[in-house]
Amino acid sequence: MAKKKTKAKKTKKASYKLPKVNFTRKHKVLLGSFLLLLGLALMIAFVSFLFNWKYDQDTIGHFADRQLETKNWLSKFGAEVSHFFIYNGFGVSSFSIAILTFLTGVYLFLNLKTKSLISFWFWGILVMLWLATVLGFFADKNALLGGVIGFETNDFLQDYLGFAGTVLVLIFVLIVYFVIRLNVTPELIGGYFKRTRDEVTQDFEDSKAKEEKVLQDFLEKEKENQPPKEEPKPISDTNRASAEAKKEVNLAPTPPPTPETKVEPQPEPKPEKIVIEGNKEDGDVSMEVETTVEEEEEVGNLSKKLVKDFGEFDPTLELKNYKFPSTNLLKDYNAGGGGITINQEELEENKNNIVRTLKNYKIEIAQIKATVGPTVTLYEIVPEAGVRISKIKNLEDDIALSLAALGIRIIAPIPGKGTIGIEVPNKNSTIVSMRSVIASSKFQNAEMELPVALGKTISNETYVVDLAKMPHLLMAGATGQGKSVGLNAVLTSLLYSKHPAEVKFVLVDPKKVELTLFNKIERHYLAKLPNSEDAIITDNTKVINTLNSLCIEMDNRYDMLKDAMVRNIKEYNEKFKARKLNPENGHKYLPYIVLVVDEFADLIMTAGKEVETPIARLAQLARAIGIHLIIATQRPSVNVITGMIKANFPARIAFRVTSKIDSRTILDTGGADQLIGKGDMLYTQGNYLVRLQCAFVDTPEVERITDFIGSQKAYPDAHLLPEYEGEESGTGVDIDVSERDKLFREAAEILVIAQQGSASLLQRKLKVGYNRAGRIVDQLEAAGIVGPFEGSKARQVLITDLNALEDYLNNE
Ligand SMILES: Nc1ncnc2c1ncn2[C@@H]1O[C@H](COP(=O)(O)OP(=O)(O)OP(=O)(O)O)[C@@H](O)[C@H]1O
Known part of the structure; x- marks a missing residue:
């Protein structure tokens, strides 16, 4: 109980940190320009006062008398204000006031962060008082120097401390200024x-x-x-x-x-x-x-010398004894049977069925050819001359009916070939093992930045793609159709091809169980936020911080690229390896970062725009600096895969979905609804569709790989992403007490009684709409009555009972 109370107090304190003034931009511009000009006016008046004060002294106090003339450049106003500040106030140090007013105006006008203004004012006034007091020593020579306040303060100090004491106090204040404001220490001066x-x-x-x-x-x-x-x-x-x-x-x-x-x-x-x-x-x-001899470039010379002396920079040096996992850790599913089995009877039967069906519709076939793949067989048909392709395409359902098989897909025509394809699932499908694709020469000899072996095509060829070229991947499919296996296949491919120094993963796993195994390789391959315990993010609120941190990393990397005068991470790393970039100037070898989100729909549901915006930003800009996103979702609806996401994810994988609409949402065309599941998938990189059987990697295999890597020497910590300071409260806005909803108190009471900070509860009890309930909850959070947003959980209520609430609100 006590704990809750202190927490409530803390939050309250935090929310009163800054003055609660909610200015709109227009207000700021108006106020800013007013203060800016007022500062200037004061300056003009003060300067003029220094020359004309004696003449104008008679006019002081007769502001209403229009006949009286003043010599001040700002006339009566100038004379009065200057007299007030300089003569009656702080003497010449009153210029501080004019400068500070001007500065405040500039800050508001340009919408700069006003936080530093507070310290400007504090130190500015201190300096003004100090100077006025110092100049108070010379008041008998010139009354304007210290002003009345300067003289009086000086006099007061001298009465109590004497001349010497006053001087010592003033020296001490000066030291305070130097030490605290300017960070000057004896060591610094000594060093200088x-x-x-x-x-x-x-x-x-x-x-x-x-x-x-x-x-x-x-x-x-x-x-x-x-x-x-x-x-x-x-x-x-x-x-x-x-x-x-x-x-x-x-x-x-x-x-x-x-x-x-x-x-x-x-x-x-x-x-x-x-x-x-x-x-x-x-x-x-x-x-x-x-x-004359052309001077050689210093950088080139130096880098050549460095490369000659030390060789090229080797990013893998820190873990130079790191051993890549061997393919023996992966299971060979086809060890006994050995690859695809061709069932002649089945082939014959399907061929006859196709020919017969087409004949029924008066479509003659000139030639037919079958290619047996792991899960489906492709029958390529060359129709007789004069047959319209659209006719065959329209018969899709009829052919499926006559073949009595699920998941028939007709490709008319097959891109790049003058034939029509009919894909018919095999009665017995063959598992495409991860081992077979990893061991394939296509993968082993792939000259790619981030090679990923997705699986095998219909003609049983290993299909390898470069994640760096994609540059981001969207994976969707109904539940249980092979998404998690697909993600594991991608991650396994990268583990088999990249050294820990070359690639880092940021894993987001709201389901909490899918990617846990990768925890073992945290210090080798994972990246995380500083101060976070687990590298794998399972909490949706933390995802927002991580995404924003990746955005910072992206901006930093762009700066480094700009500084190195290169266009992408590949060129940058090559230049760094050739020792042309000086680590002392902040350059370092940049590993690729792969962000994997296992259940994107869940994230969008709980955090909405807050994740969509950084994801879209990363997707738009991150390709050149080596941050690649892989996003998986089992709910391929348009509010999850929004237009903004889609536009930035040209590479997409669709596993089986339940409807044609879902297929359209993912691929912009049908087809995914006709897949047969279990890793059967369609892949597109923006142009045409490829049907693939995803490589299968089971949990024990992933466990063996992660165990193998995890048991080796690692870096001291996971790769640390830049720190991102999330907003303290979920809303991030200070809400003015006067702007509180009329139902604020009632709402507070409802939540305190229920001890549950939920907006839907308020909706029901107060009979208000969602938006208003949400706003009230934000106001309650700003007032320190409920805690911050906690994803799918209800917010914590920080006040324990109605009496405490009453006290709390009365003491506000
Ligand atoms: N490439 C594949 N080859 C063979 N079988 C597969 C393949 N991919 C998936 N399967 C089978 O489908 C099952 C479900 O796969 P997976 O767990 O990847 O589905 P999912 O789409 O991630 O489901 P969920 O969304 O519920 O997590 C696996 O346990 C496996 O038996």
Whole structure:
């Protein structure tokens, strides 16, 4: 009980942190411009007052007298206000007031965060008081310096503390200002002096060395320029030396004899010298032509040197002994039987049925060919010339009826082939094992960023796609049709192809049981928010924070890419590996991040726009910086897979769904309703549909893989995403007491009696609509009566009984 009360108090305190003024943007612009101009006016008035105050003194106090003239640039107003602030107030330090007013105006006008304004005002006023008091010492010389308040404060302090005491107090206040406001500490000052001393010594030594070098060069040049027969000249004989030098046309740039020129520590490229010999007899002079050498780029040079010395940067070095799981950990489902079995009888029967049915509708077939896949067999038909394709397509249901089989799909025509396809499910389907697709050469030799072996096509070929190219994947299908297996297949593919340094997963699993096994590889492959305990997110409210954190990560990565002048993560990582990006400038190797959401419908139901917006943002922008989303849902309705989501997820997988409408929602076309389930799926990447049998990976297999990886040396922690400070309350708005609903008190009583912070309860008891009930709950939250939004659970009520509520509301 007591705990609840303290919590209630805490929330109350938190909600009163800032003044509760709800300005609209228009109000802010108006107030901002007013304050901005008022600040300027004060400034003008104050400056003018400094020159004209003596003349204007007679007019003070006669504001109503229109005849009286003032010299202040802002006339009577200026004179009165300045007299009030400067003469009667704080003296010249009153300029602070004008500056602070101006600053407040700017903040409001530009809609900047007003939080720092409070500290501006606090410190500004402190400085003003301090300065006024200090200038109070000189009040007898000039009354304007400290103003009346400055003089009085000074006088007051001197009465009690004497002159010395007052000075000491003022010095202490100054120290407080420096330490707290400017963060100045003795160490900082000491460090600064030490630095400047070192710099001076260094500079001195540098310039000495440079001077010596210049002198040396000069002498050498002189020596070179001397004709051999000439006597060596004394160094001091500069006049003569220059006269001799003039005799020769020397186009080589002589080093400027200024000791200030900075000499770079790295060796300069040596210019090549070409000497054009002159004919001495003709009195010709020889000329030395110096060709300039292109300076090499420092970064390139340095990076080449680094690569030469240390080799390319290896992101996997920290876990260099990491061993990839072997395919032996996966079960071979076809070990005994060995692949697809072809049932001749079945094939014959189906062929006859198809030919007969089509004949019934007067469609003659020129040729028929069967391709047996793991779950379905494709009969490719070449009709006789003159048969209309639409005719065959319209017979879909009739053919299905005559074949007496579920899940018949007619593809007319098959893209890229001039044939019509009829897919008929096999009586005995074959499981496509994960092992067979992982071991396939297609997957093993795939030159892809994020290879994913989805399964096998109808012609029994392994189908491998690049998640980085998709760039996001939407997976939908009715319950029990193979979505979770599909997700596991995708994750397993990535575990088999990518080192922990190269890819990180953010797993969202509202069902709480589907992805738990991946907990074991948390420190290898998972990414999480700092301070969160579990890497796998099962709580919907935490998803919002994680999504927003990913948005921050995305923005950060874009900044890094911009800084590195590359367009995508691949180029960035290549540049980083070639040691062309300096880690000291914040660059680091960027792993791909794959966000997997197992039940998206649940998320949209509980958090709605709050998840949709960051998901859409990530989907729109994250492809270049290596964040890829995989979203699965068993409810493919339009309010879950919204237009915004769909537009950004061109790659989609549909498992079997119950209706044609659902199929349309996922794929924009029918077909998914005719699948046979158990991993039978349609995949599209925006153009045509491919029917695949999803690779099957069972829970024990995933467990073996995660155990294998989890038992190896790991990073100290999961990959940490940037911190995201969610709003304290679910609503994030401070609600003015005066704006509370009329039913606020009644609603508070209902929730306190029921001890359940639910909007639907209010809807029923108060007979109000959902929106109003929701608003009241927000107001109750802002008042500290109910706790924050907790996803599907009702909010906690922070007040225990009606008496406590009465006290609480009365003390507000
Ligand atoms: N690729 C596949 N090959 C063979 N059988 C499969 C395949 N995928 C799924 N199955 C079978 O279907 C069952 C249900 O699959 P899964 O758990 O993936 O369904 P789901 O769509 O995730 O269901 P839910 O939405 O209820 O979680 C599996 O236990 C398995 O027997």
